[in-house]
Amino acid sequence: MALSPLNQRRWSNFKRNRRALWSLIIFCVLFGLSLFAEFIANDKPIVVSYRGELYTPIFKFYPETTFGGDFKTEAVYNDPVVQCLIATGGVEDCFDIPEDILEGLDVGKTPEELELVDYQKGWALWPIIPYSYDTPVDRAGAAPLPPDNQNWLGTDDRKRDVVARVIYGFRLSIFFTLIVTTAASLIGIFAGAVQGYFGGWLDLIFQRVIEIWGATPSLYIIIIMFAILGRSFWLLVLLTVLFGWTALVGVVRAEFLRARNLEYVRAAKALGVSNRTIMFRHMLPNAMVATVTMLPFIVTGTISTLAGLDFLGFGLPSSSPSLGELTLQAKQNLQAPWLGFTAFFTFAIMLSLLVFIFEGVRDAFDPRKTFS
Numbered sequence: 001m002a003l004s005p006l007n008q009r010r011w012s013n014f015k016r017n018r019r020a021l022w023s024l025i026i027f028c029v030l031f032g033l034s035l036f037a038e039f040i041a042n043d044k045p046i047v048v049s050y051r052g053e054l055y056t057p058i059f060k061f062y063p064e065t066t067f068g069g070d071f072k073t074e075a076v077y078n079d080p081v082v083q084c085l086i087a088t089g090g091v092e093d094c095f096d097i098p099e100d101i102l103e104g105l106d107v108g109k110t111p112e113e114l115e116l117v118d119y120q121k122g123w124a125l126w127p128i129i130p131y132s133y134d135t136p137v138d139r140a141g142a143a144p145l146p147p148d149n150q151n152w153l154g155t156d157d158r159k160r161d162v163v164a165r166v167i168y169g170f171r172l173s174i175f176f177t178l179i180v181t182t183a184a185s186l187i188g189i190f191a192g193a194v195q196g197y198f199g200g201w202l203d204l205i206f207q208r209v210i211e212i213w214g215a216t217p218s219l220y221i222i223i224i225m226f227a228i229l230g231r232s233f234w235l236l237v238l239l240t241v242l243f244g245w246t247a248l249v250g251v252v253r254a255e256f257l258r259a260r261n262l263e264y265v266r267a268a269k270a271l272g273v274s275n276r277t278i279m280f281r282h283m284l285p286n287a288m289v290a291t292v293t294m295l296p297f298i299v300t301g302t303i304s305t306l307a308g309l310d311f312l313g314f315g316l317p318s319s320s321p322s323l324g325e326l327t328l329q330a331k332q333n334l335q336a337p338w339l340g341f342t343a344f345f346t347f348a349i350m351l352s353l354l355v356f357i358f359e360g361v362r363d364a365f366d367p368r369k370t371f372s
Contacts, residue, residue, distance in 0.1 A: 010364040020360020027353040034171035041129035041164035044077050048124045051089050068094075078130065078138075089120025131161040133168040133321035144329070144336040154338040156329050162342055168321035170350065176237065177302045183241045185298065188248030189291065193279050195249070196256025203253070210246050218243040223314055231317045240305060247298050248291060255287035289365045296358035300351055307347065323347065 003011065015021050039046060044057040050067050057077060064075040067082060068090025075082050084094035084101050093116065094101060104114045111119035131137060131151075137159045139145055147154040153162035191210075195203045222239050229235055259265060260283070268278045309315030310324025311331075318325065323346055330340035 013366075014360045014364040017360040017363060019356050020363075023353045023356035024360070027357060030170065030353075031174055034167055034174070037167045037171055038127075040127055041131060041133070041161070041167050042127045043130060043132045043135040045124035045126050048077075048086055048122070050086050050122045051120050070095075077124070078135075083124070086122045086124055088116055089118065089122055091116045091119055093117075129161065129164050129167075131164045133165045134160060134319055135164070137161055144333055144339060146336070147338055153342050154336065156326065156339060157333055157336075162326070162339065165321045165326060166323070166342060166346055169323040169326065170346065172233075172316075172321060173303055173306060173323055173350070176233070176240075176306050177299055179237055180240045180244060180302045181295070181298055183237075184244040184302075185248055185291075185295070187241070187245035189252050189284070191245070192249040192252025193256055193284060193287075196253040197260055197275065197279050197283070199257065199260070210249060213243075214246055216243070219314070222309065226314060231315070233316060233320070236306070236309070236315060240302065244298070244302065244305075247301075248294055251290045251294055252287055255290050256283055259283050259286055289362075292358070292365045293362050295361070296355050299354050299358065303347075303351065303354075 033040065038058050042058055046056070046058055048055040048057060048067075055062055055066070057075070062075055063069075063073060064071040064082060067075055068085045069075065069082060077083070077086075080098040080102060081094055084098035085091070087102065087105060088094060088111075091101070101114060101116070137145070137151060137155050139150065139155070139159065143155055143159040144157050145151065145155040145159065151161050151163070153166070155161055156165065191206065195206045218239075221243075222236075225235065225239060256279070265278060265283065268282060306315060306322070307324035307327065310322040311328045313328070315324055316322050323343060326339060327343040327347075330336070330343050333339055
């Protein structure tokens, strides 16, 4: 679908802002990579070849018996026994000396030299990072462990790989922000439009409700709701939207109050155009500049809210790959500076990119630049 001439001019204005354009490209690359986090950081192979058949453990559950093991529970793919069974096609000796067999195959010994009976070569394609966000790392020493060639940014205080948690945590933060910002903005725009267009007693009552709602201690309510219902992603989304929708009401209301007495609105009413059409087809596009101006603050505020709640221990479940929880670990483990540096630079890069992008969007919607 082709863009309208107005939107084409807006896109041209956005592309002229090199900082915003490059920020958008970098952000899309990072977010795109995080969408495939399971292929980048996972404790399960992407593809397994066993006795001539292919398996995809990241998509499907396979019991250990599928690969010649004894248990019907899911195969632990980083277990030497399971790795040996896959590599040899289920040789019985893998239950006794799996490390010796794997080491022999790695140095190029033949199955005959290793005295393997009923050998069939198999293989497993692993992600770049062989750990998921909740996988304990098998390394000697007390956690948190410093960075090395196995864990590029070290581990946290539960021996979980920091890089894996950052990748999954980045994706979770962006999804949370997109859902909350979209839902809260739609509610706020609708409420502000109704207030500003109709005015009168409806506007007065709405304003009093918003004042009361804005004075509600949201943190206490979130704590109470979590205590009753338990912590979950969607409950946190719902509560954040309930307390965040008022951010855009005032801006949209002011734009509609200003525009409702303009000539084109009066003419539309005189022609019998419905209120809904006037509000959302004719008046709302003119209010979008002020609305877009507020979006950077809403987006950064949403990310900060999630990080702050996780930092205080009132956010997502502790097992979730949260950047705020990583910040809390950095505070509790000052002897592990890699945790603090990782959390700081992740937040700094993410917030900077989003602010630069929305700066460009705001300038692109500015009528002084669009029609210049």
